[in-house]
Amino acid sequence: MNKYKIISIVLALAFIVALVRSLAFSGEAAAPVDKVVFDNIMTRTSVREYADRPVRRTLLDSLARAGMAAPTALDMRPWKYVIVDDKQTLQTLGNNLPYAGFAAQAPAAIVVCGDTAVVDKQGRPSRFWVEDCSAATENILLAAHGFGLGAVWTAVYPNEELVDKVADILSLPDNAIPLNVIVVGYPKAPSTPKDKFKKENIHYNTW
Known part of the structure; x- marks a missing residue:
């Protein structure tokens, strides 16, 4: 050659x-x-019925990690998470929250809180903690689905009565405002996602 x-x-x-x-x-x-x-x-679907099967803490930690990867205004990261896998606490949450009654039969829940003690460089608390924690919540829901878990967002904030109940049950400090309770578990049965797409909801350049 x-x-x-x-x-x-x-x-x-x-x-x-x-x-x-x-x-x-x-x-x-x-x-x-x-x-x-x-x-x-x-x-992804909202799952409200769960198999009698525990969720490993390593998985729950991974869900919280996914939440912390969400976009956040001014990179303030005002989120805090209370992961609940104690049966008595789950039952107490379920018995006191009208939108999360099924938490009483679930193996776990993640309470997403906004931390008003987190401040920017000028010492101002986040004005966008609701948006940041909402983005974090969606990350958690999608990660749960990806892991084969089922989860659902149940509202707490801005209902002051529910905020106070969750704060009392979980001994939250005054600076931690619970946005929601994400109930988590392995789905009891398969679920079919809804087709929510509507072409008429899309506009280009102008309405």
Whole structure:
């Protein structure tokens, strides 16, 4: 084999390597991964009935970690989480919260709180803790679905009576405002997602 053939082979191999690397960062290579993410979003449902099966704390920690990856105004991260897996506390929450009665039969719940003690560089508390904690909640719901769990967002804030009840049950400090209680568990049965898409709800450039 002469040197020209060797050079040609080397150049061909270099081209193939470059092409593979290019595809690895292109939309074509990313499409299967993107579809997994999209399918997870589109198949998530609110689950209110749970199998008699505990949820490992490592999984619950992962859900909280997913929540902390949410976008946050001014990078203030005003969220705090109370993870509940004590049966008596879950029953107390379920018995006192009209939107979360099924927590009494669930293996776990995550209470998402906004921390008003978190301040910006000027010493001002977050004006967007509700938005930040809502984004964190959606991350948790999607992560739960991805792990094969079922979960549902149950409202607390801005109902002052419910805020006070949750604060009392969980011994929350004054600076921790419970936004919601996310009830978590393994689904008792499969559920079918609703098709909520409406083309008429989309506008481009102007209404």
